[in-house]
Amino acid sequence: MLSLEQQQIDKFVLHPFLLLFISLFSICFLTKWLCKNSSNGRLKPPSPPRLPILGNLHQLSVLSHRSLQSLGAKHGPLMLLHFGRKPVIIVQSADAASEIMKKHDLNFADKPHTRTIRRIFYDLKDIAAAPYGEYWRKLKSICILQLLSSRRVQSFNFIRDEEIGLLMKKIESCCSSHLPVNLSELFESVTNNVICRAAFGRKYSEGLASKKFLMLLRELLHLSASVSIGEFIPWLSWINRVNGFDSRVDKTVKEVDDFLELVIQDHLDGDLESDGDAVNGESRENFFVDILLSIYKDNSIGVSIDKDNIKAIILDILAGGTDTTSATLEWAMTEILKHPNILSNLQKEAREILKDRQDITDDDLEKMPYLKAVIKETLRLHPPIPLYGRIAREEVRVMGYDVAAGTMIIINPWAIGRDPASWEAPEKFEPDRFMNSLVDYKGQDFELIPFGAGRRGCPGIGFAMASVQLVLANIVHKFEWNSPVGSNLEDLDTTEQPGTTIHRKHPLFAVATHCYL
Numbered sequence: 001m002l003s004l005e006q007q008q009i010d011k012f013v014l015h016p017f018l019l020l021f022i023s024l025f026s027i028c029f030l031t032k033w034l035c036k037n038s039s040n041g042r043l044k045p046p047s048p049p050r051l052p053i054l055g056n057l058h059q060l061s062v063l064s065h066r067s068l069q070s071l072g073a074k075h076g077p078l079m080l081l082h083f084g085r086k087p088v089i090i091v092q093s094a095d096a097a098s099e100i101m102k103k104h105d106l107n108f109a110d111k112p113h114t115r116t117i118r119r120i121f122y123d124l125k126d127i128a129a130a131p132y133g134e135y136w137r138k139l140k141s142i143c144i145l146q147l148l149s150s151r152r153v154q155s156f157n158f159i160r161d162e163e164i165g166l167l168m169k170k171i172e173s174c175c176s177s178h179l180p181v182n183l184s185e186l187f188e189s190v191t192n193n194v195i196c197r198a199a200f201g202r203k204y205s206e207g208l209a210s211k212k213f214l215m216l217l218r219e220l221l222h223l224s225a226s227v228s229i230g231e232f233i234p235w236l237s238w239i240n241r242v243n244g245f246d247s248r249v250d251k252t253v254k255e256v257d258d259f260l261e262l263v264i265q266d267h268l269d270g271d272l273e274s275d276g277d278a279v280n281g282e283s284r285e286n287f288f289v290d291i292l293l294s295i296y297k298d299n300s301i302g303v304s305i306d307k308d309n310i311k312a313i314i315l316d317i318l319a320g321g322t323d324t325t326s327a328t329l330e331w332a333m334t335e336i337l338k339h340p341n342i343l344s345n346l347q348k349e350a351r352e353i354l355k356d357r358q359d360i361t362d363d364d365l366e367k368m369p370y371l372k373a374v375i376k377e378t379l380r381l382h383p384p385i386p387l388y389g390r391i392a393r394e395e396v397r398v399m400g401y402d403v404a405a406g407t408m409i410i411i412n413p414w415a416i417g418r419d420p421a422s423w424e425a426p427e428k429f430e431p432d433r434f435m436n437s438l439v440d441y442k443g444q445d446f447e448l449i450p451f452g453a454g455r456r457g458c459p460g461i462g463f464a465m466a467s468v469q470l471v472l473a474n475i476v477h478k479f480e481w482n483s484p485v486g487s488n489l490e491d492l493d494t495t496e497q498p499g500t501t502i503h504r505k506h507p508l509f510a511v512a513t514h515c516y517l
């Protein structure tokens with residue numbers, strides 16, 4: 001007789017036929033899984049099922065960073081999608097981003113572009129879309145060493161001071177008439193004025209011709225952000241010809257080119273001083289157009305640059321620097337107003353440093369760690385460019401998966417900034433998390449990469465941050481803030497407007513209740 005114990009053990013001892021069946025079933029399952037995830041012996045990243053023709057395009061909403069985050073939660077931080085038939089790898093964790101932009105940075109140093117980007121940026125003669133190579137290297141070094149070096153950024157301090165002074169006056173006049181301030185509009189205009197004065201030596205915000213240029217710039221940004229279905233499903237390219245998109249691009253490109261041609265000619269002829277908004281007495285060799293023209297004239301960098309190169313670089317700087325900076329200000333102020341304790345911490349920090357002084361200097365900013373923490377927290381939760389791309393130049397293995405040459409890579413800094421694997425309470429706006437932390441946004445810490453990283457990382461961080469810090473410090477120091485009648489600051493709407501740069505859907509209005517000017 002078998003003991004009860006022995007009988008129970010026997011229940012778990014498998015019959016040899018059952019064992020064989022389970023082994024065969026496992027081998028079949030494994031082979032099927034491997035076949036699905038590999039081709040020609042290559043192991044592909046996990047991938048959601050796709051539709052014929054569309055691939056995974058139907059799974060993307062207009063706020064693609066959000067749809068990709070949800071898909072990534074199911075399929076992992078490195079995921080393969082298909083846009084039409086085009087394979088696209090989505091990167092959504094700090095580790096995966098570090099593999100792309102640190103370990104294999106050289107291999108992923110090419111940038112994707114659309115047909116519209118090629119048209120707008122003079123056949124990729126700019127910096128941001130230029131293919132990796134000698135030409136891009138030379139332009140990037142002009143950008144880092146000459147246009148956007150910290151010395152050059154400092155040399156524009158007087159422009160920032162003047163423009164922020166004007167901004168304060170506009171807010172003050174709303175304050176005395178108890179009118180709500182359209183902060184979104186003011187942020188757009190101050191960042192535009194600063195960048196135009198640095199680029200051209202004058203601003204383009206007043207007068208008919210200037211306003212037209214601003215509208216053109218807005219249209220250009222809008223068009224360059226539009227990705228048509230024909231990019232991924234080539235036989236549908238005709239749609240853009242029929243719906244008027246192509247002719248809209250042609251018209252805007254022509255008008256922007258005419259405008260830039262005039263600006264360049266003015267600078268070549270030395271006509272700048274005749275303009276009403278010209279910077280009085282400021283040495284002209286500081287402005288971006290003049291620096292580029294002197295390189296063009298002496299042919300001093302080893303590759304020749306022509307007028308189209310200059311126009312493309314200037315457009316890059318205007319397109320890449322204006323919208324992103326104003327979006328950062330908009331989101332920072334939205335979060336500050338939503339969190340009254342953060343506003344009062346910022347005011348306390350500024351007022352303790354300034355005592356009875358009114359004007360904030362660069363030295364004061366150095367002593368404002370809480371302000372810097374608020375800006376980092378803003379860029380973590382609201383990176384202005386929530387998705388940016390790279391192209392694999394050669395086949396390479398990333399996190400154990402094979403990535404074929406030519407594959408497009410999309411990095412999602414928005415999802416990475418909210419990844420619970422990197423951040424505690426990721427959805428909360430808590431600047432204090434940065435107070436005793438060395439994590440920074442300069443491209444070394446892959447959990448916070450709003451400016452990208454590696455060779456193609458943003459060269460404009462110093463330029464952008466100089467304005468963001470000074471505007472925010474002044475706004476919180478010089479005014480008390482409240483919500484417009486009938487609304488509550490804590491309930492401020494944070495809906496996003498789709499685009500390459502993510503702004504608020506609705507402009508940010510607030511009431512400046514007390515002014516310390």
Ligand code: HEM
Pocket residue numbers: 127128129140143148316317320321322324325328383384385388389450451452453454455456457458459460461463464
């Ligand atoms: C808050 C403001 C800004 C943000 C969030 C931002 C973000 C970015 C990002 C994500 C990239 C792509 C990085 C990559 O692929 O790794 C980039 C590239 C670039 N940015 Fe910025 N940017 C800002 C301000 C500026 C400013 C003020 C300028 C110039 C005045 C500028 C000029 C450029 C240029 C020229 C590139 C192309 C670099 C290359 O391809 O090598 N950016 N930026």
